[in-house]
Amino acid sequence: MNDRPTGVELLRAVERFLEQEVVPRLDGPRRYHARVAANLVAIVAKEIETEEAQLQSEWERLGVLLGLREERPSLRDALREAVRERTQALAARIRRGDADRGAWRDDLIAHLRRTIADKLAVSKPPRVTREESV
Amino acid sequence: MGEARPVTAPVLSEAEMMARLRDFVAAQASLAPGEVRVGSLRRLAGGASREQWSLDVELGGATPVLLPLVLRRDPPGRVGESDRGLEFRVLRAAARAGVPVPRVHWCCGDASVLGAPFFLMDRLEGETLPRRLLRNPEYAATRAGLAPALGAILARIHAIDASRPELAGLASAGAGVGSALLETRRIAEAVGRLAVEPHPVLDLAARWLEARAPEPGRRVLVHGDYRVGNVMFDATGVRAILDWELSHLGDPVEDLGWLCVRAWRFGNDALPVGGVGTREALVRAYQEAGGAPVDREALRFWEVCGNFKLALVFITQCRAWIDGVPSLELASLGRRTAEAEQELLDLMEGPS
Numbered sequence: 072m073n074d075r076p077t078g079v080e081l082l083r084a085v086e087r088f089l090e091q092e093v094v095p096r097l098d099g100p101r102r103y104h105a106r107v108a109a110n111l112v113a114i115v116a117k118e119i120e121t122e123e124a125q126l127q128s129e130w131e132r133l134g135v136l137l138g139l140r141e142e143r144p145s146l147r148d149a150l151r152e153a154v155r156e157r158t159q160a161l162a163a164r165i166r167r168g169d170a171d172r173g174a175w176r177d178d179l180i181a182h183l184r185r186t187i188a189d190k191l192a193v194s195k196p197p198r199v200t201r202e203e204s205v
Numbered sequence: 206m207g208e209a210r211p212v213t214a215p216v217l218s219e220a221e222m223m224a225r226l227r228d229f230v231a232a233q234a235s236l237a238p239g240e241v242r243v244g245s246l247r248r249l250a251g252g253a254s255r256e257q258w259s260l261d262v263e264l265g266g267a268t269p270v271l272l273p274l275v276l277r278r279d280p281p282g283r284v285g286e287s288d289r290g291l292e293f294r295v296l297r298a299a300a301r302a303g304v305p306v307p308r309v310h311w312c313c314g315d316a317s318v319l320g321a322p323f324f325l326m327d328r329l330e331g332e333t334l335p336r337r338l339l340r341n342p343e344y345a346a347t348r349a350g351l352a353p354a355l356g357a358i359l360a361r362i363h364a365i366d367a368s369r370p371e372l373a374g375l376a377s378a379g380a381g382v383g384s385a386l387l388e389t390r391r392i393a394e395a396v397g398r399l400a401v402e403p404h405p406v407l408d409l410a411a412r413w414l415e416a417r418a419p420e421p422g423r424r425v426l427v428h429g430d431y432r433v434g435n436v437m438f439d440a441t442g443v444r445a446i447l448d449w450e451l452s453h454l455g456d457p458v459e460d461l462g463w464l465c466v467r468a469w470r471f472g473n474d475a476l477p478v479g480g481v482g483t484r485e486a487l488v489r490a491y492q493e494a495g496g497a498p499v500d501r502e503a504l505r506f507w508e509v510c511g512n513f514k515l516a517l518v519f520i521t522q523c524r525a526w527i528d529g530v531p532s533l534e535l536a537s538l539g540r541r542t543a544e545a546e547q548e549l550l551d552l553m554e555g556p557s
Binding site: 100104107108110111114155158159161162165166168170171179180183184187188190191193194195 | 405554
C-alpha cells in the first residue's frame with residue numbers, strides 16, 4: 072500500500088497545475104495541448120475512481136445477455152480482460168444477426184446504452200474542442 | 206488539427222521554394238522571372254493529408270497586381286494522395302457553377318518543381334472556427350441564415366455536370382453497387398481492421414445500415430466533407446466552401462447527412478445542422494434551390510452513416526497513436542469514439 076497522496080489525489084494536483092499554472096502562460100497550439108493534457112489527467116483520475124464498479128456491472132450484464140455463469144475474476148486486470156472477451160463474444164453475435172430484431176435486441180440496447188453512458192461519465196469532463204488547435 | 210500531427214520536413218528551404226514559385230508563376234503568366242515577386246511564404250496549420258502555405262505574389266508587367274494566395278501541396282514523397290490537379294479542376298467547376306470557393310490560379314502536376322503536385326488559389330479573409338460562429342455575437346445573422354445558405358449552395362454543387370471530361374477521375378462506387386452500401390462496407394471493414402477493442406455498437410450500426418442502404422440512384426459530384434468546419438464565413442454569411450479533396454461521385458444525400466452529424470454541433474444539439482439550424486430548413490433550401498427531393502429515410506441513413514464514419518475517424522486517429530505517432534491530440538481522440546456511438550444508438554433506437 073502506497074502513502075498519501077493517493078494516485079487520484081496526485082492526478083488532481085497535476086490537473087490543477089496544468090489548468091492554473093501552465094495553460095494561462097501559453098498560447099496557440101501549445102495552450103490547446105496543455106488543456107488537452109489537463110483533460111486527459113482528469114479522465115485517468117475519473118477512471119481510477121469508477122473502473123472497478125463499472126467493470127463489475129458490465130460483467131454481470133454481459134453474463135445475463137450471453138447466458139454465462141462463470142465466476143467473476145477478482146483482480147481488476149483479469150476482470151477487464153474477461154469483460155473484453157465477453158464483449159467480443161457479444162459483437163460476434165451481433166455480426167451473426169442475432170440482434171437484428173426481437174427481445175434480445177431490446178436487452179442488448181439497454182446494455183449498450185449503459186456501457187456507453189459509463190464510458191462518457193469517464194471521458195466527458197468539460198472538454199476542449201479540437202478546433203481550438205487551429 | 207493541431208500542430209502535433211506528423212509534419213513531413215520540407216525538402217526545400219523556403220527561399221528555394223519562393224525562387225521556384227517565382228519561375229513557375231512567371232512561366233504561367235507569360236512574364237519574365239524578374240517581373241514576378243514572391244514573398245511572405247509561411248506554412249499554415251492544417252491536416253496531415255496535405256500542406257497549406259500562405260504567400261503573396263506580385264505580378265509586374267503592364268498592369269501590376271498583388272495576389273494574396275494559398276498554396277496547397279501534397280506532402281513531399283507521400284504516395285496514394287488525392288489528385289491535386291483534380292481538386293484544382295473541381296474548384297474551377299464549382300466556381301463556374303456559382304459556388305463560393307477560393308478562385309484557383311495555377312496548378313502544377315510536376316513533382317520536380319516543389320517536390321509534390323500543388324496549386325495556387327486566392328487567400329480569402331474570413332473566419333473558419335465553428336466555436337466562434339456559435340458564440341460570437343457578431344455572427345448572429347450568419348448563424349440564423351447558415352443552414353438555408355448551405356442547403357442552397359449544396360444544390361448548386363450537386364448540379365455541376367460531373368460527366369465533363371475535366372472531372373474525369375473522380376472516385377466513385379463501382380458499377381452495380383450503390384455508394385451507400387459500398388461506404389457502409391468500407392467503414393465496417395476499416396473498423397474491423399483498425400479497432401483494438403470490440404465495438405458492438407458499430408457492429409450493430411453496420412447491420413442497420415446494410416439493411417437500409419438506399420437504392421443506387423443518380424450520382425452527382427459530392428463535396429465529401431461538407432460540414433461547418435469547412436465553411437469560411439464572416440458577419441455577412443458564407444464566404445467560401447473549403448477543402449474539396451474528398452470530393453467524389455456519389456449519392457447527393459451523403460453531403461446532407463454528414464452536415465447533420467452531431468460532432469459539428471459543438472454541444473448545441475437543439476439545432477442539428479452544425480448547431481445553427483434545423484434539418485427542415487436545410488432540406489427546404491436545398492430543394493428550393495433545385496436540389497432533388499430528399500427522402501427522409503435516406504437522410505437518416507446518411508446521418509447514421511456519417512456518425513459511423515466519424516467513429517472510424519476517432520478509431521483511426523487512436524490507432525495512429527498506438528502505432529507510435531507521438532501526438533497528445535491523437536491520444537486524446539480514442540475515448541471520443543463513445544460519443545459517436547452514443548449518437549448512433551440515439552439515431553437507430555431513439556433517444557433514451
